[in-house]
């Protein structure tokens with residue numbers, strides 16, 4: 001037993017701080033590690049040497065601000081994480097290592113009428129396929145991040161009602177998959193994972209306060225505050241789609257009237273164009289037509305942007321994020337939707353709340369959620385496992 005406050009327990013705590021900082025960032029220079037952890041440059045240098053000798057980290061020469069520096073990342077073969085994303089039409093799985101390198105990724109169509117058990121079967125099979133294709137050692141898998149398109153009760157892990165996978169309500173997806181895969185599984189909704197994905201790999205790199213707005217069959221936001229996802233005690237934070245824009249507007253699925261969602265989500269927007277553009281229209285098609293110059297589609301996209309901008313302005317007044325990232329199919333519309341968003345923000349947000357804001361399209365497209373699931377697995381895994389080498393000792397029960 002180590003005595004708390006003793007020399008050896010302090011040293012251990014410092015080791016864990018450095019490993020955690022590198023694990024979350026992917027790679028950092030020694031100076032960045034010192035800044036992130038608050039440890040002195042000399043202490044960081046000693047700890048990095050020790051971790052390198054033990055095979056936990058890799059050190060490669062790099063340059064920072066024109067000066068030579070050493071970039072530290074977790075050793076590529078120290079462990080693996082898996083991301084699984086159940087989207088509204090696809091199941092996506094990615095396999096990555098602890099140095100934030102994506103080693104393999106695959107997706108297949110998912111039938112919305114499929115039962116939860118069928119969905120989990122397919123996820124399990126796809127995970128097995130990626131592990132086999134990359135030849136990685138199954139015992140090195142440290143954890144799984146899982147994305148579902150609906151609200152997750154933070155305490156019980158139960159999936160709430162979701163319009164996208166209606167048969168799945170009431171299931172406990174993380175528990176179910178943990179039983180099948182034999183490793184810890186961490187679950188979150190698609191908007192939060194999109195935010196994490198863009199934060200770690202995409203348009204949110206380098207910022208600590210970010211909102212990721214996803215417009216699809218609904219409108220949701222994933223909020224990152226001071227570098228962490230903010231979920232709220234019930235996991236409901238970020239329901240930007242139900243901000244009231246017009247009290248006497250259309251009735252929303254939540255029972256309220258004139259929510260942002262009723263002015264921006266596909267199910268409300270597509271009918272506006274169906275009499276002129278045909279009934280089999282999708283949001284992807286509207287975006288493509290708008291880019292080709294179709295005036296009706298351009299008008300609809302611009303209106304959607306203006307309304308989203310009102311919601312973003314409210315968000316700015318409350319949270320003062322430095323970046324808003326627009327995800328989903330709508331992001332493909334580029335300036336056709338981003339300019340009206342910025343215009344509304346300029347009109348409705350108080351100037352000081354929007355001064356440092358940049359509104360950008362997501363960089364990851366449909367991969368944002370599955371990469372966010374990888375980031376979730378990376379952020380939730382403990383460092384003691386890594387430092388003790390028990391990742392290899394306790395082989396998980398993959399079949």
Ligand SMILES: [Zn+2]
Nearest residue numbers: 242252254259
């Ligand atoms: Zn609503």
